[in-house]
Amino acid sequence: MINKRGSSHRKPAKLSATERVHLETVVSQFISKSSLSEIVHRIEIKAGRIYLYRLHEQFGWNNPELQFIKPLIDGKYAEFPMARFTLQDSRGEKCEADYQRHTGQWVNLFTGNMMESLSFVEQKNNGFNRWSRA
Numbered sequence: 001m002i003n004k005r006g007s008s009h010r011k012p013a014k015l016s017a018t019e020r021v022h023l024e025t026v027v028s029q030f031i032s033k034s035s036l037s038e039i040v041h042r043i044e045i046k047a048g049r050i051y052l053y054r055l056h057e058q059f060g061w062n063n064p065e066l067q068f069i070k071p072l073i074d075g076k077y078a079e080f081p082m083a084r085f086t087l088q089d090s091r092g093e094k095c096e097a098d099y100q101r102h103t104g105q106w107v108n109l110f111t112g113n114m115m116e117s118l119s120f121v122e123q124k125n126n127g128f129n130r131w132s133r134a
Contacts, residue, residue, distance in 0.1 A: 010096075012048025013087045020045050023092060026114065034122045041079060050085040052121070083121045085114065097121055 015023070024045055031040050031052075042053040055078070081100050088094035092114030098106040110120040 010086065010088060013090045015045070015048055015087070015090055019090045023050065023087075023114070026092070027118065030115070030118050034118075036118075036122050040082065048087050050087070052082045052084075053079050054082040055079055085117055087114070 024043060027043055027050055031037055031043070036052070039054050040052045041055045044051045044053065084098040084100070084106055086096045086098060086108075088096070095112065095114045095117045096108045097110040097112075097117040097120050098108050100106050109124075110117055112120070
């Protein structure tokens with residue numbers, strides 16, 4: 001279900017090492033079988049949250065005088081967070097899908113279980129970062 005609150009400030013679940021490995025496997029398998037496989041560059045699990053990263057080509061990347069805030073990958077791509085999943089339990093039964101605004105604030109767009117949240121991001125992947133609630 002789409003969350004009408006906007007942002008979430010709940011503490012994420014604490015994960016054991018085996019729970020982290022299990023969740024990373026589940027997320028990786030989902031992404032490899034979905035259209036997200038062309039977009040997601042890296043998956044990271046930290047502090048009860050799962051982050052999906054994508055690459056963006058930087059304007060002016062071939063100008064050696066330009067300085068970039070983030071280091072470039074392959075000389076022209078910067079890595080940015082695409083989505084964040086905040087786990088409320090270690091099994092992924094309750095999960096929130098968030099995106100990061102240009103201000104750095106994370107905004108909650110969907111609440112459900114892990115698979116529903118991943119499916120939501122997959123459906124909105126052609127601009128999840130630019131998608132807004134109507």
